[in-house]
Amino acid sequence: MKWNELYVESVASDIPLPVSTREAVERGWYSNQQRRASDMISVACAEPEDLPVDMAVRAAHRALSRRKDHAPPVQALLYANVNYQGMNYFCPASYIQERTLGRGELIVAEIRQMSNGAMIAMGLACAYLEKCIAPSSALIATGDNFAPKSFDRWNSDTRGLMGDGATAMVLSNRPGPFRVIATESYADGSLEGMQRGSDRLSMEPETGPPPLLRRKQQYLAEVGLVETQRRLSRGLQRAFRNLLSQLDQDSSEFSLIICSNLSQSAVESMFLQPVGFSIDQTMWSAGRTVGHLGAGDHFWGLEQAVESDRVRPGDLILLLGAGAGATWTLTAIRYCYDPKWF
Structure with missing residues (x-):
């Protein structure tokens, strides 16, 4: 689908300090053979108690702060994630909304389509903004912590290693640094x-x-x-x-x-x-x-x-x-x- 006047206003991230893969081998988390296969130098590793939604809140605030003065109001918030978010039966997207945008007339939704979640969210946000006549913007955030009890970072995939952190993007139907x-x-x-x-x-919940x-x-x-x-x-x-x-x-x-x-x-x-x-x-x-x-x-x-x-x-x-x-x-x-x- 070709878009008319849609733009990326800003992007931002909140990434924890990396752990070198050499250190991971020395600690016995995975083998040197796996290290060579993954091609990773280091991996962003949050503390096990760091909530992905809190990292997403920080990334969202950073992205919002990078917009121009008098930027269009945010009319949609979409949150994409992959791993456990801290609790069953709570709404991560609404958690982020309350701590970034507050109450208001906007669409709030969570998207769980693995590694393509944010790109799908971007497409949906573009389709929404394309129909908005008034100046409008959309906030998309991602966040994950692949903590040991929920995910085996070092032994789950031979193609790479999962890193922790959060990102955010603001899209708008008014000019910005990137045209979509x-x-x-x-x-x-x-x-x-x-x-x-x-x-x-x-229907038996998985553990581990x-x-x-x-x-x-x-x-x-x-x-x-x-x-x-x-x-x-x-x-x-x-x-x-x-x-x-x-x-x-x-x-x-x-x-x-x-x-x-x-x-x-x-x-x-x-x-x-x-x-x-x-x-x-x-x-x-x-x-x-x-x-x-x-x-x-x-x-x-x-x-x-x-x-x-x-x-x-x-x-x-x-x-x-x-x-x-x-x-x-x-x-x-x-x-x-x-x-x-x-």
Whole structure:
């Protein structure tokens, strides 16, 4: 879908201090072989008691403070997350609303679609803002703490390591430093079993970290590695082809690709090779210092790109979202001017 006058007003993050993967090996949390496979230098690790919603509140405040004076009112708040949020049967998005925006006439919702959650939220927010006649904005936040009792950070995925932290983005139908040009999504539910394996669904609540690696191996044993890779490539290629049809430029015009912070081999095989990009066009070298931030990699990557002068006004940027299920959401944005947040 091509958007008319929609913009990113600001992005921000709240990332805890990293723990080096060498230290993790020395402490016996995982092996040196796993360390080499993950390609991570360090991983952002919050304290076990740090609530992801509180990190999200801090990131949201930071993003809101970076907007221009007299910015449009926030009409929607969407919160994307992956892991346990601190309690069953409470509303994380409303918790964040109360501590950032307060009461008001706005839509508040939580989105749980794994690593693609924030990109899906961005697409939904754009669709909402496109219909708003008055000046309006939307706040999107992400937050996760992959604490030991809820997730085995070091042994759950051979493609990378989950990092803790929160991010936020403010979108608006009034001019901002990034223009949102187009968004396209694709979904292939036949890949849903990769997170479920051969385990039967049950009304008995799970306890302890989920056995994600075992479930993935069960799925691959049934479907096959080659067929799984074919489905993954096909979904991304379909979304990318549809996105290019909305643009006046071809793929060579993209100056930067921002995708999930996984190992180099995973980033190349899952995100780059199917659509013809290289690792040098990404934020991977920065991402390998914090890990895979759940749904927050894209907002964090955009903030880092501005802060490190990786992008210049006029650059075309691809936010390449992909998540379990499987779903893909791709958004093209144009860097208009330096927001001078730093």
